[in-house]
Amino acid sequence: MAFQMTRRSFLQASASAALTTALSGWLASGAQARSGFVRKPFTAPGSFGDTTTVSGSFCEMCFWRCQLVGKLRDGKLVKLEGNPKSIDNGSSICARGNAGVKLLYDPDRLKYPLKNVGKRGAPVWKRISWDEALDECAARLQGVIKNNGPQGIAVFPHGCSATYPMHYFEYVVGTPNNSEASFFQCRGPRDMAYINTFGVGADESVDMPNAKAIFLIGTHIGENIHVSHVKQYLKGLENGAKLIVVDPRFSSSAAKADIWVQIKPGTDTAFLLAIMNYLVKKGAYDKAYVQKNGEGFDKFAKAIAHADLEWGAKICDVPAAQIKEVADLLAKNAPHVSIHPGRHVTWYGTDFQRERALACLTGLLGAIGTKGGFVKPKGPKLGKVAWPDIGSEHAEEFALHKMAEKYKFSPPGTPTQMIRDTAISGKPYPIKACIAWGQNIIQTIPGQQDTVKMLQQMDFVLVVDVMPTDITMYADILLPELSYLERYDYFVKTGVQWDFNDKQQQYIAPRTPFVSPLAADHQRKDSVWITNELAKRLGHAKQIPAPTSEAMLEKVLAGANLSLAQLKKEDGIHLQPGSDPYGTAYPVKFFNEDLAEAGYPGAPNYTPVPEPPHGFARLVYGRVPVHTFNRSQNNVWLNAEMPENPIWLNQETAQKLGLKSGDRISLVNQDGVVSAATSILKVTQGIRKDTIFTAHGYGTRNPAMTNAVNKGIDDQALITKPSVDPETGAHGMRNSFVRIMKDGKVLSIPA
Ligand SMILES: Nc1nc2c(c(=O)[nH]1)N[C@H]1C(S)=C(S)[C@@H](COP(=O)(O)OP(=O)(O)OC[C@H]3O[C@@H](n4cnc5c(=O)[nH]c(N)nc54)[C@H](O)[C@@H]3O)O[C@H]1N2
Ligand SMILES: Nc1nc2c(c(=O)[nH]1)N[C@H]1C(S)=C(S)[C@@H](COP(=O)(O)OP(=O)(O)OC[C@H]3O[C@@H](n4cnc5c(=O)[nH]c(N)nc54)[C@H](O)[C@@H]3O)O[C@H]1N2
Ligand code: SF4
Ligand SMILES: [Mo]
DSSP: EEEEHHHHHHHHHHOOOOHHHHHHIIIIIIHHHHHHHOOOOOOOOSOOOEEEEEEEOOOSSSSSOOOOEEEETTEEEEEEEEEEEEEEESSSSOOOTTHHHHHTOOTTSSSSOEEOBBBBBBBBBEOOHHHHHHHHHHHHHHHHHHOGGGGGGEEESSSSHHHHHIIIIIIOOOOOOOOHHHHIIIIHHHHHHHHHHHHSSSSOOOGGGGGGEEEEEEEOTTTTTOHHHHHHHHHHHHHOOOOEEOOSSOOGGGGOOOEOOOOOOOOOHHHHHHHHHHHHHHSSSOHHHHHHHHHSSSHHHHHHOOOHHHHHHHHHTTTTTHHHHHHHHHHHHTEEEEEEEOOOOOOOSSSHHHHHHHHHHHHHHBBBBTTTTTOOOOOOOOOOOOOOOOOHHHHHHHHHHHHHHOOOOOOOOHHHHHHHHHHHHHOSSSSEEEEEOOHHHHHHSSSSHHHHHHHHOOOEEEEESSOOOOGGGOOSSSEEBBOOSSOOOEEEEEEEOOTTOOOOEEEEEEEEEEEOOOTTTOOOHHHHHHHHHHHTTTGGGGGOOOSSSSHHHHHHHTTTOOOHHHHHTTHHHHHHHOOOOOOOOEEESSHHHHHHTSSSSSOOOOOOOOOOOOOOOOEEEOOOTTTTTTTTTTTTTHHHHHHSEEEEEEEEHHHHTOOOOOOOOEEEEOOOOSSSEEEEEEEEESSSSTTEEEETTTTOOOOTSSTTOOOOOHHHHHHOOOOOOTOOOEEOOOOEEEEEEEEEEEEEEOO
């Protein structure tokens, strides 16, 4: 169970976190006001005077995992706050973190194991027992393994609780076909590009608090909210950092920028090449760093020599003088510049190259291991609880990208597009079972019709989730997991002090339940229990590494000489000394011979992306502060904040079309796909004429999400033309184009 905090320890920790409470106000209001979303104030549930404070958990409303305390009254959770002892988020959490209370008590949550006695996509649910459910899952998975081999199973995991089943299916059962959204629809190309430039992954390893200039390409911090990262960014701005934002839209970051580059979408790599070529030609780069740590610099300089300012200006549709201004500002402040690697980078199917360019620019400026630069502090070490490796050799042999000799710089797992194509075509082998565990593949993966096709041809579909999101409608068996507030997780959140000017510290924070599983239902289980029960039925009882999630957590903590008992004494967060993060110089492969040998460009390279057809605008998307994709849409607090996703349209375009803010519209794409629901128009000067923007994650079609169903437009339904990044196999999602539909009439976007 969660750890009860003494009043004294709570107050002591709160005092030291005074600074961070200011941030929560900014997060709650400023970010949204700037991006144009009007918010109503929260109605807080009563007073918190007579509550007990518990610690020992972290948030799962998004994947950043801020450390929490909970306020309990009569065993009921009434409020969540940041753990004041945290050296990461401190006492701040965002609106979504706050609303975790309403996920816990959402009456629409999955409660019992369910069997679909209707059709996939149009389910009719029958309540069954756990034994029945698990027996059926095991029998049907066994059937697929017998007929098709373990490679006949595809796994789509995401989040803390999905790692354990994912490893089971790969290492023990032996399927290579797992595709994590965090790689193939999120940050895969970023991490692979940095690994193939610096030898280490990118993460978000920029020291923004100490930067003299911060450079954001599309990264819309303030709408994209990860609390400690927002704090780093704000601290940098407070300390006087110049801010350069490259975005076709007036984002909340653009609103704070010294230079806002309203770039033509899809041309960022050309922009970066023009900057780098200018710096090289002018000799305004860190020659000492490049000489000492650079590889293939001459080849690189030659390869980008064509990219002069005018060339870039023409492609990117921005003034040449602005590219020069950005380059000069970066050079002037080097090496104390944060070239942000981005996070969601799967944009156009040309993304590995853009990320390579970002890494090379960082190297050119010598902004590695320096104050304000690319810095990777060391985190603490934990123990491991692993499944034995008895199946991964089989998995290796059946890895699709290796069989096809394609995507040689792919992140771990198998590219989603290959799994889907293989499942639909049956070639080179059949894929007949699908497991979606914490991933809503209907709304997460572009090319929705193909995802449905893939699911329809399966012999068996298993979904494990907490809410009835769209993917659950396609399950044959649907299993309810305990929410993050009711369970132990073996995944332990670790990290370091967010501001390197402060004392260097590392932290270790486990997840323990804040409340008991809700008594009325008592039918939900955690992922360790579910996976172990499946493993027993599939003949792997002997391989189970730990009987319960609590036991696993103890083993993981033991690796750091810790225990739950010890963590209880430490209010849920163990702190230990860290080391000076500065001074590590990474090599920079300006020209990468391995890439060249594999047939890819050895130096960062710009490839044009498809243009909008006549009468269409490009559809782009992003985050809003109060939602996480689709997972938060049914949450009563968050739904009340922003029930629909405004569709951003350029003011001049709107005038020509006779449209105004608040108009109710649909979108129709280049393949004639019409959005299933409507949303409201937001007319603004803050977006280019060739671009339409909206927030991702809206428009769920599952009637079991009673607050969210059919509210807003699902961007994914309109992204019918996914592209695939040639180096990594990750998806590109911004090559689909739309027109507006009002009162049944389709309106062409003027050129
Ligand atoms: N068009 C478009 N596509 C995108 C993006 C975009 O911006 N636009 N963003 C991409 C990015 S960056 C990412 S990271 C992915 C995110 O993709 P997903 O992770 O698929 O997105 P979520 O909406 O968070 O859905 C996750 C699922 O996990 C369930 N869930 C939540 N908590 C738990 C839990 O504790 N246990 C279990 N078993 N299930 C749980 C939710 O109910 C939901 O069904 O989407 C990618 N796809
Ligand atoms: N509130 C909230 N915060 C979140 C999340 C959430 O769901 N909700 N999800 C988290 C996750 S998993 C991730 S990966 C991150 C993602 O956060 P980011 O990495 O910041 O997201 P992106 O989707 O890459 O960026 C969207 C921005 O890119 C701009 N853009 C579109 N096309 C282009 C282009 O061609 N060039 C340029 N330069 N800009 C372009 C859009 O206008 C928008 O402002 O956010 C995280 N934070
Ligand atoms: S950023 Fe918000 S939603 Fe994400 S983990 Fe932190 S509090 Fe939770
Ligand atoms: Mo992501």
